[in-house]
Amino acid sequence: MDRLTEMEAFATVVDQGGFTDAARKLGISKSAVSKHVSSLEARLGARLLNRTTRRVSPTDIGLIYYDRARRVLNDAGEADSIVTAMQSEPSGMLRMSVPTDFGVSYLSTMIGQFMQNYPEVTVNMVLKNRHVELISEGFDMAIRIGEQEDSSLRARRFCQTTQRLVASPEYLARQGRPARIDDLTDHRLLHYSTQASGNVWKITAPTGELRQVRSSGWLTVNDGRSLLDAAVAGLGIAYLPSFLYHEALREGLVEDVIPDLPREVQGIYAVYPPGRFTQPKVRAFIDFLVERFADLGPDTW
Template sequence: MSRLIEMETFAKVVEEGGFTDAAKRMGISKSAVSKHISSLESRLGARLLSRTTRRVNPTEIGLAYYDRASRILNDAGDADALVASLHAQPAGLLNISAATDFGIHELSPLMAGFLGTFPDIAVNLELNDKSLDLIAEGVDVALRTGALQDSTLRARKLLKYPMRLVASPAYLDEAGMPATLADLTEHKLLSASLRPGGDVWHFETEDNTTRSVAVSGELAVNDGQSRLHAAEAGLGIAFLPDFLYADAITEGRLQNAMPNLYPQTQTVYAVYPEGRFTQPKVRAFIDYLVQNLAHR
């Protein structure tokens, strides 16, 4: 006789306070409940239940056994739910938040293929550069760049893309090319914000440390595409991802402003609320991104 069935029967008797109600709850006969309990007590060599004319109560040993048995039964239920979750067809509304530049240039082109692969999923994609409270905002998964803040969110690394200091040939002819990071303070830098402490560029170095440069200049705009256009117009040096600057460099509108700079990268993570199981729609989306961003 299955130990798990005996354990479940015993737990139901304790919870319902008797054999009759436990039998109704389980959808089996009272005699079957009695048989399971007798088998369990015989196997354990201990009396777990104290029977009166009105109610069945657990003995001291029975209470201790019930406490442990309840945990085991909960774990078994979780295991069943996990299999059901992993096996379920991805479906429903998927709320996604992504950084604006990455969302426009890298994520949006993938959405048609994703929706075609998973026709039972509908997507609500919101592009912004704010760090949202995913649970409060009802976001299922967010794509974030750079170092992650400590939190209870789960995270999966998707890719790294190159970053580069770029400027127009005309600007560099007039202002000269910076040879070191310290030289950047003598240049016009295209910032995301000119508010105090609003924008700082962080650079990785060969000795595995980080150098920071406070950004200042005549123009600040919180949109990468706009900073790209400003750099092309000769307004200064921009620090941009490759999916923004690649075509401009190929076509000669921009050039590498510091060729000897140690290679810079930015990491993109998929983050989502922590829970017992990952929703099928979230897992399907993240797996799709991993597969289709693998070429980078």
């Protein structure tokens, strides 16, 4: 006989307190339940149930076996549920945290197509420039840029971007072009106010050394698009990702300030909580991102 069937019959007898109620619960005959339990006891060579005319109860060995058997049965049931869930259509609320610049520039224009593809999914996209706590703050997933420090989360890279120093031709003609990283201290620098390290840029020198440029910043803003606008207007030098500056660079509104610097390539990731399986709505959106960004980045946007 099937081992799981025997386990299920035995565990149900214990749960229901007798063969009659167990048979009703399982939807089979009382004699079939008795046959399964007897076969299990014969195979194990142990008596698992005390049988009287009034009640049925597990023996000491039977109680220990019941605890283990119930775990196995629960795991088997969960495995079946996972397969069912994995094959089900994505549905429900998808709540995600997205960096403001990336969300405004790209996801906000793409999200409509995803929702048309999956009409049973509703989306709550929260634009934030800080890393949220996914589980405690109730998020299904997040988009994050750069090195992933939280190793407890699952992450899938779907694109890359670069970081470059950019400024308008007018600013460089007026203030001069810095030849080295050290020259930046003599220039007007435009900073993100949300940087955890303060107004500090970490830039890789041509030698491969990681340098830090500290400045109070002539202008500090918590929005990358505003920093780009300020750079285009000739207010100073900004350190921005390619998904923000690419169009202005192509149109000649800004220039690469120190072209000899190595490219600073950063991954763009979909991160989500760890678990035995990924929710269909999360999996569907990540697959959507991978498809839509297949031909974008790190320099081509």
